[in-house]
Amino acid sequence: MKWSQALIPTLKESPAEAEIASHKLLLRAGLIRKLAGGLYTFMPLGLRVLRKVERIIREEMDRAGALEVLMPALQPPEIWQQSGRYETAQDVFYKVRDRAKKEWILGPTHEEVITTLVAGELSSYRQLPKSFYQVQTKFRDEIRPRFGLMRAKEFIMKDAYSFDSSDEASQVSYQKMYDAYTRIFQRCGLQAFPVEADTGVMGGKFSHEFMVPAETGENEVVYCEACNYAANIEKATSRHMMHSDLGETEQAIEKFATPGAGKIEALAKEPFNVPAHRQIKTLVYMVEDKPVLILMRGDHKLNESKLTGTLGTATFRAATGEEIVESLKTRPGSLGAVGVKDIPIYADETLRETKQMTTGANEDGFHIRNVSVSRDIEVKQWADLRLAQVGEECSKCGQPLKIRRAIEVGHVFKLGTKYSIAMNALFLDEAGNRQPAVMGCYGIGVTRTMQAIIEQLNDKDGIIWPLSVAPYQVCITPLNVASGAPTLSVAEKFYSELNAAGVESILDDRDERPGVKFKDSELVGFPIRINVGEKSLANGEVEIKVRGGEMILVKVEEAVEKVREIVREKLANLAG
Template identity: 50%
Template sequence: MTTTVARFSQLFIPTLKEAPADAQVASHKLLVRAGFIRQLGAGIYDYLPLAKRALTKIEAIVREEMDAIGGQEFFLPALHPAEIWKESGRWEVMGDNMFRLRDRKNGEYCLGMTHEEIFTAIARDELRSYRQLPQVWYQIQTKFRDEPRPKSGLLRVRQFTMKDAYSFDVDQAGLDKSYEDERRAYEKIFTRCGLDFVAVQAHSGAMGGSASQEFMVRTEAGEDLVAACPKCRYAANTETATSRIAAEQDGPGLPSPEKFATPGVVTIEALSQPPHGVPARRQLKTLVYMADEKPILAVVRGDHELNEAKLQTASGAQLLRPAHPEEIPPLMGARAGSLGAVAFAKAPVFVDPALAGRKDMVTGANEDGFHLRGVDVERDLLRHGKVAELRTVKAGEGCPRCDGTLDVFKALEVGHIFKLGTKYSVSMKANVLKADGSETPIVMGSYGIGVERIMAAAIELHHDQDGIVWPLAIAPYRATVLTLGKEPELVQAAEEICAALAKAGVDVLYDDRDERAGVKFKDADLLGIPIRIAVGKRGLAEGKAEWKRRGTKDVELVPLAEVAARAAALVARETGVGQA
């Protein structure tokens, strides 16, 4: 395949010397400075030609790997009638995160955040027999989320592009195979895109289902926290991660809880100070939440933090929120700061396993200004409560799988895969006939990749003080050619190199502008083009051009006749394909 030569002088590449004042993360700063994106509104971005080229290459990699596992590409509407979301029950669950609108006939619609319902409806209407399964369907489509706090450029936006795929199987064994196929495809996609990633156990959230994994890139720009063990490679989002903690030595306790006055004491910290002096690790922290608008209690150790995602999993709630201050006294008999779950039976009580077996604990008495001492968790809470993982793990705690210790770090989610099971097929009545003639709900999986997030994550991982350092596979151009002067012989040599590169299938950006060499060098570094070829008088006198890989300091002199073949070989080696 022959590619054409792009001339810098004819392209729209609006580079900037300074990043926007509100840009905090590297990808946001550099995508704006290098002329890849411009902001239209909060969380809404224009993708300019360079960004479009990079995104197109990412999408091509995604398509190749999805097609390799039997995926079939669709393109479905982004505008959805409300009725189909109401069928699954997610019209209410999505809350304010969903953009909603009405048409001229007052019909309710939304802008799709994801497409489980739409694909399930197609499967319901078109798939009749187990003989038609398995199916793997996918699309690359625009999604919308009414993000309350858009920030960090393309990392938290209101409009984005997602590759979402869906598997349809007749049983759990089929889903297990489809899920594994997708997992392996994701590993290939992210590896080919130049990402250093880790697959972690994750919380399924509003998607539902029995299991899920996130593919995370470790970066300070990330908003998720991952707990990982370097010894055994255990890794999980802190929304699901567990750990080992040291056992606490308790006193003998009391025959029954004893009430004592604590006027003005409404925090864990205050109770740990004189005159009471109760260490936080001996206190029970009791929190009231509304799960699908019904009250529940969560109890964790005083020095531990509740993880709301874990509480949502434990309760099985679709919607979870902290109880409002005015909702607490009618239920508990006291205000926050004096709450406890001793012998409490008015609402479900969930107790973190770190408290199992603990005695001589202190908790609120459900009476303002009073607490209880001598609490035995087994005796006083678990007769009415249920043990469930609730706390957020911390760095330095023991790995749950080996004798190692956990590291906790920020990470950016670039992909998420789910075993949905029959959540959507049951609610939307998507059934097929089995071999024995009986009906069974289709067993589904869902698999998402954030296309722009791959681009942004690559920049977070690969940049320096001068600009972007693109992985070859997803760079908007794989080579750039420039001259170190205006002499006709330099221009002629550069033109010939560009033509040879294009003939060899290497897409090339020819910087033909009437600018100083220093300006061209700075822009080449800012744009992050992987291969820089410069033609100067000294090198040309020897029949050579300067060759430099972006991100390195080494400059080589390469014979002009060898430049194109060397570039093509490098592209083939690093991208796995023989042509651009």
């Protein structure tokens, strides 16, 4: 490609709408343009990158034995009713109506479609295992699209689904995908690592997310450097952290006056001096419009993802002030669960053995002390409800946990038989028994991955593309492009030789000052640039500049081979 014939609309300044580095660079490098919030056009160079990421994904999916299909983006709501997700997924749907006023759904994902397909096509254990994948546009009515391609209303996803005849076989399929993902991100030049993840209302058995560490990421990952434990904070656990002074002896409960002390911190200070870890935090939540109490230790926070799992529904919210008064007959500040019988009580495991605890008395200005939780409170269910915090002990090895932010670029889910049962994806096993297929599902946010690469690989000058996904591998920059100039003819020779050798090159034949060309090529992020200038050409030399790396002088006749060598080396590193 000749630059003069391409459309690479670079910008010196960042549009005001962009907040994070990768979003700014996508716009500044002319890779995407916004149509509306969460909706973007891929410009020619941006599309080249996208296609390269897709190609890597396809190669690894094929290698893992998955079969590519292409399913409709438009889906009938009936299949969502059949799976039972029509209500729960309601909020993410874009719905359209045809001329007969029938409702259709723009697909946010394809479990229902693929399982319907498989129900009709696979009927024997002999046909299993089978995995399918597609690369396709998904539609989700995101409450708040942001950060360019990171969270968009319409985005490209690679989704894959595995069908197996047994749990053990499903585990094998899962592992294949897990391994494929590891290779995909490595080939994209991304540092991505797997973490244990919450299955949410997907109803799966377990799941891993592939995370790219980034301060701007929307996820928090809890990890341990000592034993490699890593989990999404929604799922992360830590050791119970039993303080030595959580009460040795049981004593009779005792109400005492705490005027004006309505918060954990207030009670922890003079004149009460009850440390936060000796208090019980009483939270009121409305679950499907009925109140429940959640008990946490005073120094702990509730993890609402874990609460979802415990309650078996995501339809809950913190109660309003009025609802609290209605439920407990007292205002927030002195809430407690002692003596409460008509409201279900869920308590964090950490509280189970604690004694001599202090909690609200359900009477303004009064608390109760010497509470032995198991003795004094009618707990309906004990559960791990705690949000893991920095410095707590790793539940595997006991070392202190750390937390960092990350971008989720992929997830793998072991689904079980939820969808195969709902959609009747049954097969006959060896004994002639009808069984539901055991499923897994596996997603990669393709457009998000593209942006994550930029977020991870950039500097003050622009993007630093890994060779595997760069829009062009080499940018050839003649400093003088006057017709007949030696710099131009040498550059053109490199251009044709490199392209003939399969090295994707772009020739910056614009009649621009050198500074402009250098800045543009670094902004767009081509991995290798060849500077053809009159000064070095007088010595029979040209410059090879590696983006983000060194500049070397080579003889004109050796330049093409040297570039090919660098390309080979860089690709080999990415292949691992």
